[in-house]
Amino acid sequence: MPFTHLDIGGPVATLSLDHAGGNRISFDMRVELREAVQQIEKSPARALLIRGEGGDFCFGGDVRDWPGTPAEILRPKIQVLAEALDHLERLPIPTIAAVQGGCMGGGFELALSCDLILAARSARFAFPEARVGIVTLQGGMMQIAERVGSAKAAEMVFLSEPASAEQMRHWNVVNWVVDDAEFESQAAALAARLAEGPTKAFAATKALWRMQAEQGVKAAKAKLYDVSMPLFETEDARTALRNAAEAINAAKPLPTAIFAGK
Known part of the structure; x- marks a missing residue:
């Protein structure tokens, strides 16, 4: 089954994450994300909006796939997302992450790989990797340090405590925080505005x-x-x-x- 949906019906491309239970990024979903970004680059889209179905943006990697898998097999499967995010960062069009609910781990790295982040007031951001003895596998520790400095990055990465949308806006990680009732319409309006730009x-x-x-x-x-x-x-x-x-x-x-x- 597809875990993502890509709509390029006009100047705005919309990439929706759709994996029940928090849009966790499975091995198959990683491949879908990489292929979606490749399609977007070849399309006439002038802006990209990334969003999550359900109440959460993305809880990160689907760790249910990982236990017992040898590192030499796990690495290329996990690395697919890093390739997708690097390609996402290189897209020549403006990219927006529209974040609601949980935005954790690889999902947070996905949002940080976009040019702009619009968050619903309900959004919560965290790097939970330290809780299972690993690191941010797509470079999130470096992405967040660029935004908030090394001290705050250490706080987020080492303690794995969630931060509110308002806190992320205060730290210049999130661009805008909007009420949940206006979240979808504000995200669509922002994407449309950028698609009409130079x-x-x-x-x-x-x-x-x-x-x-x-x-x-x-x-x-x-x-x-x-x-x-x-x-x-x-x-x-x-x-x-x-x-x-x-x-x-x-x-x-x-x-x-x-x-x-x-």
């Missing part, structure tokens, strides 16, 4: 951020104009700049730009 500029921004993370600020700045100047040749930028210049000359407010992703 797709080419978003892709350039993400490419430069990735370069900064991998090679440092100096290397990213050295490539800044190589990446940014071609934007001036895009249809979107040419049209928006021309309309802005005309509005300034006429002493009018800047018009709202319409971006076609071209």
Whole structure:
């Protein structure tokens, strides 16, 4: 049975986790996630929304598959999710994790691999790996340290205590916290807004951020104009700049730009 559902019916791609009992990431679900990200990259989607069916976003890896499995067999099966998340981070379009209920372990790493996190007020975040004597297997310990610093990261990773959505917003892990009743509509509205944005500029921004993370600020700045100047040749930028210049000359407010992703 499928454990994920991918909808690319318009400019927003929606990837839904659907595994009864907390959307735990089984071995088969890892493969589905990797294949879904590959499909999204090849699609015309201009934004991606990742969400969970049921009351929880994702409780992380399905550890029921793990006991008694030799490490040499377990490693390639677990590593599939790391490959999926690395590919997710490299997508040129904006990505949003819409988190409700439990967001634990690998599910938390999935959310951290997105550009933005919108959380319902009910959301709870944790890394429970230390409770079973392992580490965050997709690099969550490093992802969270980048957001909150090493001291707070140690607190979360070592103690495995859940943190509220508001606490995560205060620590700059979550971008927005909304009431549960408005959660679905707010997530859809945010994804639609990003899908209407300057797709080419978003892709350039993400490419430069990735370069900064991998090679440092100096290397990213050295490539800044190589990446940014071609934007001036895009249809979107040419049209928006021309309309802005005309509005300034006429002493009018800047018009709202319409971006076609071209």
